[in-house]
Amino acid sequence: MKGGEQREHNFIKGAVLLILPLIFFMAAICIGRYSIRVEDVFKSFWMAVTGMDTGVDPKTYAVVVGIRFQRAVQGLLVGAALASSGACFQSLFRNPLVSSGMLGVSNGAGFGAALAILLFQNMVMTSVFAFGFGVAAVVLAYLTGKISGGTPTITLVLGGTIIQSIFSALLSLLKYVADPYSQLPAITFWLMGSLASTRMEELALSFVPMAAGMTGMMLFRWRLNVLSMGDREAKTLGIHVGLNKGMIISFATLATAGAVCISGVIGWVGLVVPHMCRMIIGSNNKWLIPASISIGACFMVFVDTICRTITGAEIPLGIVTAIVGGPFFIYLLKKTKGKSW
Amino acid sequence: MAIIEVKDAAFSYDGKRMIFEHVGLQAAEGEILCIIGPNGCGKSTLIDCMLGLNKLKAGQIFISGREAEALTPREFAEQVAYVPQGHRTTFAYTVLDIVTMGRTYASRTFAPPGKEQRKIAREALKQVGLSGFEDREYTRLSGGELQLVMIARAIAQQSRLLIMDEPTAHLDFTHELNVMEVITRLVKEQGLSIIMATHFLNQAYYLENAGANTRVALMNDGGLAMTGTPSQVLTQENLEQNFCIITEIVESEFGERKYILPLRNKRSL
Numbered sequence: 001m002k003g004g005e006q007r008e009h010n011f012i013k014g015a016v017l018l019i020l021p022l023i024f025f026m027a028a029i030c031i032g033r034y035s036i037r038v039e040d041v042f043k044s045f046w047m048a049v050t051g052m053d054t055g056v057d058p059k060t061y062a063v064v065v066g067i068r069f070q071r072a073v074q075g076l077l078v079g080a081a082l083a084s085s086g087a088c089f090q091s092l093f094r095n096p097l098v099s100s101g102m103l104g105v106s107n108g109a110g111f112g113a114a115l116a117i118l119l120f121q122n123m124v125m126t127s128v129f130a131f132g133f134g135v136a137a138v139v140l141a142y143l144t145g146k147i148s149g150g151t152p153t154i155t156l157v158l159g160g161t162i163i164q165s166i167f168s169a170l171l172s173l174l175k176y177v178a179d180p181y182s183q184l185p186a187i188t189f190w191l192m193g194s195l196a197s198t199r200m201e202e203l204a205l206s207f208v209p210m211a212a213g214m215t216g217m218m219l220f221r222w223r224l225n226v227l228s229m230g231d232r233e234a235k236t237l238g239i240h241v242g243l244n245k246g247m248i249i250s251f252a253t254l255a256t257a258g259a260v261c262i263s264g265v266i267g268w269v270g271l272v273v274p275h276m277c278r279m280i281i282g283s284n285n286k287w288l289i290p291a292s293i294s295i296g297a298c299f300m301v302f303v304d305t306i307c308r309t310i311t312g313a314e315i316p317l318g319i320v321t322a323i324v325g326g327p328f329f330i331y332l333l334k335k336t337k338g339k340s341w
Numbered sequence: 342m343a344i345i346e347v348k349d350a351a352f353s354y355d356g357k358r359m360i361f362e363h364v365g366l367q368a369a370e371g372e373i374l375c376i377i378g379p380n381g382c383g384k385s386t387l388i389d390c391m392l393g394l395n396k397l398k399a400g401q402i403f404i405s406g407r408e409a410e411a412l413t414p415r416e417f418a419e420q421v422a423y424v425p426q427g428h429r430t431t432f433a434y435t436v437l438d439i440v441t442m443g444r445t446y447a448s449r450t451f452a453p454p455g456k457e458q459r460k461i462a463r464e465a466l467k468q469v470g471l472s473g474f475e476d477r478e479y480t481r482l483s484g485g486e487l488q489l490v491m492i493a494r495a496i497a498q499q500s501r502l503l504i505m506d507e508p509t510a511h512l513d514f515t516h517e518l519n520v521m522e523v524i525t526r527l528v529k530e531q532g533l534s535i536i537m538a539t540h541f542l543n544q545a546y547y548l549e550n551a552g553a554n555t556r557v558a559l560m561n562d563g564g565l566a567m568t569g570t571p572s573q574v575l576t577q578e579n580l581e582q583n584f585c586i587i588t589e590i591v592e593s594e595f596g597e598r599k600y601i602l603p604l605r606n607k608r609s610l
Contacts, residue, residue, distance in 0.1 A: 094429075094431040094432075095431075222451075222453040225434070226442050226445050233425055235414055236421070236422070237498070239414055284434055284438050286453050
């Protein structure tokens with residue numbers, strides 16, 4: 001009896017986590033300076049897929065298929081990737097204050113992007129460099145953490161902090177030498193994060209690491225529970241600690257680097273969305289990771305919709321995530337009385 | 342056959358100062374081995390070596406006849422379960438989640454433990470007297486309850502050998518007795534072997550008096566000073582020599598329990 005109830009309960013949880021992002025996705029396509037009815041969205045999609053004329057206004061079609069669809073998909077992916085890797089790192093480092101950028105991926109990516117802006121002034125190269133340097137930063141942090149033998153949490157965190165500060169210093173150097181009228185604004189804008197200027201090919205390319213990373217995190221999520229018991233206990237519970245840590249760090253890094261390289265540095269999501277999920281669904285990574293993926297996706301799409309609708313000019317994402325997320329976080333904290341810490 | 346055998350083991354952290362040398366130990370099926378000794382004698386280090394967390398500088402450790410180093414973590418966990426000293430809680434898992442983690446080695450690679458494994462975990466909780474705690478958050482348990490949860494997790498592992506590092510540190514009398522009773526039952530009724538490091542010497546007498554097959558290994562001065570039954574090892578002379586204390590070994594009124602009554606330090610300050 002109890003098992004049946006449990007299964008039903010789990011089914012509902014899973015369904016909600018699946019449907020919620022779809023609702024936000026649809027809403028994001030409908031809402032904007034040029035508002036679109038839901039049926040027209042479906043008609044446009046149908047037309048795009050089958051090529052059949054559904055009688056939808058060409059202007060509507062252009063906005064739905066040409067602009068908002070891609071942007072909403074990107075929002076879903078980026079939010080999901082950042083939030084789930086943040087959740088992974090928090091469990092792995094047994095530290096609730098850690099975010100997806102812990103091992104330096106954001107700082108590395110920021111430096112890479114700035115370098116590409118200086119060298120090429122080409123969007124695709126910016127993404128490629130951001131991704132490459134993001135991954136490189138994590139590899140460096142990991143190797144630094146390994147110096148003392150093994151990968152104890154404390155040296156990994158230290159390694160991450162050191163690499164972060166090195167890359168942020170290098171980034172400052174690039175900003176200092178950048179042309180203040182063309183390159184510097186580009187760098188600054190990139191660093192504040194945005195979903196606006198990504199092209200379809202870039203999104204398609206970055207989809208691969210994000211999807212691979214999230215799939216990996218989903219597969220390893222039970223082991224993540226065990227790893228969060230600390231190295232000694234995880235080992236005696238029957239897990240190869242070094243190997244599993246390395247895998248989880250790789251997956252989380254792939255996902256974050258994939259997100260950051262097309263959207264710039266977006267803070268907050270990788271730190272706070274996992275905590276929101278903890279409050280709602282508990283700390284077990286079996287549910288926390290899927291919940292982070294789902295809620296992270298919703299949150300990002302929601303915030304991006306605000307960014308592009310609230311004023312005529314776009315507001316950078318990084319600003320709005322904190323302004324919107326902060327109060328919501330406080331509300332949740334009050335509502336759940338900080339349960340789950 | 343000994344379930345665990347330590348042969349001529351030596352360990353050093355820095356390669357210069359040896360923590361211990363020439364340690365030879367074994368524990369048979371259904372036997373409790375209490376490792377005792379003054380602070381800093383290397384008890385916990387030895388336990389870490391047995392768990393494969395520290396690498397021996399010399400000597401070997403055999404688990405059920407196989408060299409411990411050759412075992413994969415999974416194979417090791419199947420044979421040996423570990424109860425840590427003072428688990429540091431982090432995130433608010435439920436008690437059942439924690440105990441189910443004992444089944445990690447028995448689960449398929451990517452699948453979370455299923456119904457069968459949770460059943461074993463519930464059973465283990467019952468054994469330590471924590472039925473009904475399944476859905477409680479383990480971050481909100483008392484120290485004693487948390488320790489029992491850790492023991493339940495080790496029981497859920499269904500290994501033949503339990504290694505415990507000071508299982509009753511920081512516990513009150515009630516919980517200490519609770520833990521000792523659970524340990525006695527595991528050994529007497531289920532034939533498990535237990536190795537425990539402890540500072541509470543009377544626990545060795547408790548276990549002996551409770552009818553469990555108990556041996557004591559006394560460590561001191563970078564090695565093993567002696568092994569034997571509690572009555573053989575924990576004598577006034579030995580305690581004076583190794584702990585520098587003057588004691589009296591007393592028996593309770595109805596002869597139910599023997600215990601050590603510490604009187605004073607040998608070098609009175």
